[in-house]
Structures are given as structure tokens and as C-alpha cells.
Amino acid sequence: MDIIRIDNLEVYAYHGVYDEEKEKGQYFYVNAELYTNTRKAGMNDDLDASTNYGTVCDFIHDFMTKHTYDLIETVAEQLAQALLLEFKLVKSVLLEIRKPHAPIEKEFESVSVEIERGWHEAFVAFGSNLGDKEKFIDEAIEALSNLPQINIVAISDKIVTEPYGNVEQDVFLNGVMKIETLLPADELLQILQKVEEHAGRERKIHWGPRTLDLDIIFYDDDIISEDDLIVPHPDMKNRDFVLKPLMQIAPYKLHPVYRKTISDMYAELMAKKQ
Structure with missing residues (x-):
């Protein structure tokens, strides 16, 4: 990935915990590395195919002067998200906010916060087998698409599948969507659970009927093992209602x-069922 780098952009702004900092202000210095693809711009000498660093500098200056936060951690977090939402060619950003005049009664050069944020690729499986199944799914997709931190890239067909497990229940409507998101995996999970709750999801019976089910299947190529989140989904290799729409x-x-493609995993599952 190519880099557009901005060093020591000076901004006079009003961030700080103390009232004096908010009233009098002080100088901040911003270092930014924008990770993007400059190949097309470089080959065609076309500014429209690149990210204009002058426009980025103006954006950073305007953002930091129009907003006021107590913490430079918050300045960095909110500015990074704003940059990624505004400049569509930028895939990730490394951002440092320096504060050389922080109210510290010791000799020092500056304090700073540095963060890296970017877009992540995730695959989310959806399903429903209660009530108006298609309506629950469509409303969930719409709710996610309305969040600025989520872009829906592709959605599979909705397929009718038999229930998984030993619980007697109605057939499911299932599918998978591919998204880009600024949210970490745990925050994405929280959003998905809120959407499920809005649809009236109740977790009473394991593998039981539900108005809406949203599961993270992949998050980048990360391997996550937490109490409430395991990615890739541990049982996906046995679930044709996940693998078929992923196909x-x-x-x-x-x-x-497993180091296998979805195509290979689906073929293996179909062979087992014969």
C-alpha cells in the first residue's frame, strides 16, 4: 500500500481537560500517514485519481478547530474516523497528535497520541425462521447500511434451508453479506446484537427459532478466540446455509x-452428504 505523508501540520485549537486550555487554546502538531493506492494517479498524472494532501490538511485544520475535546486520544480517534469517511481512496490512516504545551510542571518536548485505524473486510451471515422472515432480514440490512462505519459491498441471495440441530422448528431464510467496516470486531458484534434485539431476538433455546440471527463469519483474516466471539465461525465448515451463499x-x-477456499470447503461438505 502506498503512503501519502503529512508531517507536523500546525493547528491552533482548544482541546484539553482544563478550562484555561479550552479558553486560551494552544498549538497542536499533526502527523498523518494515509495508506492508499497512488498507482493510477502516478501513471496518469491525474489529481482526481489521488487524495489531495492540501485538501486533507484543510480538513484536519477545520476538524480540530471546529470541535473541542478534553483528551487528545479523543481528537485522534474522531479525526481518524472523519478522515476515513471523507476520503474514500484512503484505506487506513496512521495519525499522531502532538501537544507540546501540555500543562505539565516538568521539562518536556511534547506529549502525543498515535493511533492506526482503517477499513476492515467482514462477512456476516444472516438468518430468520420466525414471522416475516424476509422483512426481518431486509430491515437488518437497511439498519446496518445506515451506519456510516459500515459499507455493504455484496449480499448473497436469500436461500431457504432446513433447521440446523435437533430442535423442531420452521425452515430458515439464510444468506451472507460482505461488508467494509471501521468497527473493531467486538464493536461490530455489539452492533449486530443490537440489531437482533430490535428485531425481537430471544436467546432461549440453543439452535432454536429466532426472528433474526447475525453472525460474524470472517473479520479480515483474523483469528479471534474470546468468550463471546470466535472468528472464523467455528462451525461454518458444517453449515451449507453459510457456505452456499458465501459461494x-x-x-x-x-x-x-483451514487454508482452504470457500469453494473447496463447500465441495467437501457436499461430498460428505452424498
């Missing part, structure tokens, strides 16, 4: 644990 939108996606 539509990402047949060559490589499973980071």
Missing part, C-alpha cells in the same frame, strides 16, 4: 485456519 459472493475467500 455466490466469495468463492475464493481463503479460510485463515
Whole structure:
């Protein structure tokens, strides 16, 4: 990935915990590395194919002067998100906010916060087998698409599948969507659970009926093992209602644990069922 770098952009702004900092202000210095692809711009000498660093500098200055925060951690977090939402060619950003005049009664050069944020690729499986199944799914997709931190890239067909497990219940409507998101995996999970709750999801019976089910199948190529989140989804290799719609939108996606493509995993599952 190519880098557009901005060093020591000076901004006079009003961030700080103390009232004096908010009233009098002080100088801040911003270092930014914008990770993007400059190939097309470089080959065609076309500014429209690149990210204009002058416009980025103006954006950073305006953002930091129009907003006031107590913490430079908050300045960095909010500015990074704003940059990624505004400049569509930028995939990630390394951002440092320096504060050389922080109210510290010791000799020092500056204090700073440095963070790296960017867009992540995730695959989310959806399903429903209670009530108006298609309505629950469509409303969930719309709710996610309305969040600025989520871009829906592709959605599979909705397929009718038999229930998984030993609980007697109605057939499911299932599918998978590919998204880009600024949210870390744990925050994405929280958003998905809120959407499920809005649809009236109740967790009473394991593998039981539900108005809406949203599961993170992949998050980048990360391997996550937490109490409330395991990614890639641990049972996806046995679930044709996950693999079949994934085949539509990402047949060559490589499973980071099994090192097999979705196409290969689906073929193996179908062979087992014969």
C-alpha cells in the first residue's frame, strides 16, 4: 500500500481537560500517514485519481478547530474516523497528535497520541425462521447500511434451508453479506446484537427459532478466540446455509485456519452428504 505523508501540520485549537486550555487554546502538531493506492494517479498524472494532501490538511485544520475535546486520544480517534469517511481512496490512516504545551510542571518536548485505524473486510451471515422472515432480514440490512462505519459491498441471495440441530422448528431464510467496516470486531458484534434485539431476538433455546440471527463469519483474516466471539465461525465448515451463499459472493475467500477456499470447503461438505 502506498503512503501519502503529512508531517507536523500546525493547528491552533482548544482541546484539553482544563478550562484555561479550552479558553486560551494552544498549538497542536499533526502527523498523518494515509495508506492508499497512488498507482493510477502516478501513471496518469491525474489529481482526481489521488487524495489531495492540501485538501486533507484543510480538513484536519477545520476538524480540530471546529470541535473541542478534553483528551487528545479523543481528537485522534474522531479525526481518524472523519478522515476515513471523507476520503474514500484512503484505506487506513496512521495519525499522531502532538501537544507540546501540555500543562505539565516538568521539562518536556511534547506529549502525543498515535493511533492506526482503517477499513476492515467482514462477512456476516444472516438468518430468520420466525414471522416475516424476509422483512426481518431486509430491515437488518437497511439498519446496518445506515451506519456510516459500515459499507455493504455484496449480499448473497436469500436461500431457504432446513433447521440446523435437533430442535423442531420452521425452515430458515439464510444468506451472507460482505461488508467494509471501521468497527473493531467486538464493536461490530455489539452492533449486530443490537440489531437482533430490535428485531425481537430471544436467546432461549440453543439452535432454536429466532426472528433474526447475525453472525460474524470472517473479520479480515483474523483469528479471534474470546468468550463471546470466535472468528472464523467455528462451525461454518458444517453449515451449507453459510457456505452456499458465501459461494455466490466469495468463492475464493481463503479460510485463515483451514487454508482452504470457500469453494473447496463447500465441495467437501457436499461430498460428505452424498
